[in-house]
Amino acid sequence: xxxxxxxxxxxxxxxxxxxxxxxxxxxxxxxxxxxxxxxxxxxxxxxxxxxxxxxxxxxxxxxxxxxxxxxxxxxxxxxxxxxxxxxxxxxxxxxxxxxxxxxxxxxxxxxxxxxxxxxxxxxxxxxxxxxxxxxxxxxxxxxxxxxxxxxxxxxxx
Numbered sequence: 001x002x003x004x005x006x007x008x009x010x011x012x013x014x015x016x017x018x019x020x021x022x023x024x025x026x027x028x029x030x031x032x033x034x035x036x037x038x039x040x041x042x043x044x045x046x047x048x049x050x051x052x053x054x055x056x057x058x059x060x061x062x063x064x065x066x067x068x069x070x071x072x073x074x075x076x077x078x079x080x081x082x083x084x085x086x087x088x089x090x091x092x093x094x095x096x097x098x099x100x101x102x103x104x105x106x107x108x109x110x111x112x113x114x115x116x117x118x119x120x121x122x123x124x125x126x127x128x129x130x131x132x133x134x135x136x137x138x139x140x141x142x143x144x145x146x147x148x149x150x151x152x153x154x155x156x157x
Contacts, residue, residue: 002092003040005136007084015088015098022057023048023139024065024106025146026073028124033143034108035133036068037121044133046142048101049118061104069122070114073106079146080154087138103142 006012023046026034037044049064051057061075080103087099113122125133130143145154 001040004090005041005043005138006088006090007137008086012088013090013096015085015096017095018098018100020051020057021049021101022051022060022064023101023103023142024061024073024075025079025103025142026065026071026106026108028108030124032124032126033130034065034069034071035123035125035130036119039118039120041136042134043139044121044135045139046103047119048103057102061106065106066111068116068119070111070116071108072110074109075104075106077105078153079103079105079142079150081156082138082142082154083156084138099138101142103146105146 025046028034034047035044036047047065047068049060049068051060055063058075062073065071065073082099082101082103084099089097089099115122127147135143
């Protein structure tokens with residue numbers, strides 16, 4: 001299913017749903033960041049996705065990272081809670097979601113890089129090379145917050 005992200009766009013469609021989702025900021029021992037290139041919008045992103053019924057939020061992080069990248073992770077802290085109503089995501093089936101995403105820091109504990117139906121590329125990226133990638137502003141904000149090692153979690157105000 002295709003998607004279009006609208007961020008601070010006065011012509012964006014009105015949200016008709018909200019779904020709990022996660023993203024994961026994962027760095028290897030060399031400090032490289034785990035990045036995917038999404039199949040639904042062709043943008044680079046940190047891995048993540050929606051929580052399933054009956055699943056804890058921590059398990060959502062582990063499952064989504066494994067599904068999209070092949071890497072096993074352990075969530076270690078919350079980087080931030082991103083709920084900006086000026087960021088909506090329109091899907092080709094008519095759903096328009098208001099952003100609601102909890103971004104976790106996670107450490108890799110195993111697995112091997114691989115693509116999936118949601119990720120056409122999976123890479124460990126040097127932090128200095130992130131600027132050259134086509135990353136949505138909402139994801140770039142999460143990466144910036146993670147790299148700052150903020151003393152407390154960010155939340156949309």
